Amino acid sequence: MARTFDQLTPPAALVEIGRDFHARGWMAGTAGNLSIRVHERGVDSFWITASGLPKGRMEETDCLRIGVAEGAIVEQLQPRTKPSAESSIHQTIYRLFPEARACLHVHTVDACLACENVCPGVEEMPLPPLEMIKGLGIWEQHPQVTLPLFDNILDVTQIAAAIERRFHATPPCLPALMIRNHGITVWGNSAQEAYDRVEIVEFIMSYMAGRR
Numbered sequence: 001m002a003r004t005f006d007q008l009t010p011p012a013a014l015v016e017i018g019r020d021f022h023a024r025g026w027m028a029g030t031a032g033n034l035s036i037r038v039h040e041r042g043v044d045s046f047w048i049t050a051s052g053l054p055k056g057r058m059e060e061t062d063c064l065r066i067g068v069a070e071g072a073i074v075e076q077l078q079p080r081t082k083p084s085a086e087s088s089i090h091q092t093i094y095r096l097f098p099e100a101r102a103c104l105h106v107h108t109v110d111a112c113l114a115c116e117n118v119c120p121g122v123e124e125m126p127l128p129p130l131e132m133i134k135g136l137g138i139w140e141q142h143p144q145v146t147l148p149l150f151d152n153i154l155d156v157t158q159i160a161a162a163i164e165r166r167f168h169a170t171p172p173c174l175p176a177l178m179i180r181n182h183g184i185t186v187w188g189n190s191a192q193e194a195y196d197r198v199e200i201v202e203f204i205m206s207y208m209a210g211r212r
Helices: 010-023 087-096 109-114 131-136 156-169 191-210
Strands: 033-040 043-049 063-067 073-076 102-106 124-126 146-150 176-179 183-188
Touching: 010 033, 010 043, 010 063, 010 102, 010 191, 033 063, 033 087, 043 073, 043 087, 063 087, 087 102, 087 156, 087 183, 102 191, 109 183, 109 191, 131 191, 146 156, 183 191
Parallel strands: 146 176
Antiparallel strands: 033 043, 033 102, 043 063, 063 073, 102 183, 124 146, 176 183
């Protein structure tokens, strides 16, 4: 039977996912960030990849644990690491969706191209009714679904705040969002499910980018 990422420790799973996504060109340079939620020592928290490190050469000690409630460092495997700049987005997703157990963010050319023609100010990008959408939990004959879009802001905490405001008022129909000119963020009820969903969303983005 195939081994899933959930059979590994969170740092080990993040290392494997990071190397996989880097090899596909989805996490070029030091781009992107990955996290897995845990409840350890009575604390709701998440392991996340550290800032400024190449995801294709990460080690388990390049991950650190952040508290969901306060966003403070709970555990640090080496003192020089610091949280990803986008930890606030992961924290927001975990606060909004208690069932979420992993949150993965990648940077791809196809995702950026797919939303290039969506006018500024438009907050949802319609997705084509492809069979692959079933993998995101949408089981309809001709699904009419959209991917939430958010503006790319230098201060990432402002993006996290925008996500919290919108999703608190109107939960998304998909477990994913897109930051313009940046990349997708996908979450799932397990590390394996989140990984599979990234593949599905990127398949859809590639389809959309290719037909422009």
